Amino acid sequence: MEKKEIAEETPAEAANPELTPAVVNCFEWVESLVTALIVVVIMFTFLFRIVTVEGTSMIPTLYGGDRLVVSSYFYQPKQGDIIVLKRTVGLAKPIVKRVIALPGQKVDIDFTAGIVYVDGKPLDESAYIENGITHEPATSEPLLTFPQTVPEGHVFVLGDNREVSEDSRFKAVGMVDERYVLGKAELILFPVSRFGRINK
Structure with a gap:
């Protein structure tokens, strides 16, 4: 007597034996889509955030309206990173800035020469600010007295557009508590014309 092969049934077929293969495939496709959606939601809840840049303080690196992917899972700030900060005492809303100095480092700014020093060494900032020069802010708001540790x-954070940026130079902002750091800006998501990783 010949043995007949028995085809394995999918869960959808077992529940309703009258389903056609096309309908079963549709169920499987929807199941995969829902699973992928759940994974994405979990990732953007615990690992990543989407943040929109407001204002002009990070030009030419970032522009108002840029949407950024920010990694926030166990992030530890590093010098040169572009980070997103939660609202602090001196800030009304989250901001995007560049990390210039870390705990224990000494910061000095020579506004006459337009140079930022960290631990006595001048920073080469020509890659992200015009001529690598730090201009004095175009405002009458009180500034910190430098040097500062x-x-x-x-x-200690600064915006790339130094003339207009509200950052750690101002007494109202000052040194930013690391607990206010949401994470590191990794990627420009939108607009599509500017899509790509954010370079230091």
């Missing part, structure tokens, strides 16, 4: 658990 970054306290433990804090970072």
Whole structure:
């Protein structure tokens, strides 16, 4: 007597034996889509955030309206990183800035020469600010007196558009507590014309 091969049934077929292969494939496709969607939601809830840049303080690196992918999982700030900060005492809303100095480092700014020093060494910032020169902010708001040493658990941040950026030079902002750091800006997601990784 010949043995007949028995085809394995999918869960959808077992539940309803009258389903056609096309319908079963549709169920499987929807199941895969829902699973992928759940994974994406989990990733963007715990690992990544989408943040929109507001204002002009990071030009020419970032522009108002740019949408960024920000990694936030166990992130530890590094010098040169572009980070997103939650609202602090001196800021009304989240901001995007560049990390200039880390805890224990000494920051000095020579506004006459337009040079930022960290631990006595001039920073080469020509890759992201015009001529690598740090202009004095075009505002009457009180500034910190330099040099300054970054306290433990804090970072010193500046915007790339130094003339208009509200950042750690101002007494109202000052050194930023690392607890306010949402994460590192990794990628420009939108507009499509500017899509790509954010370089230091």
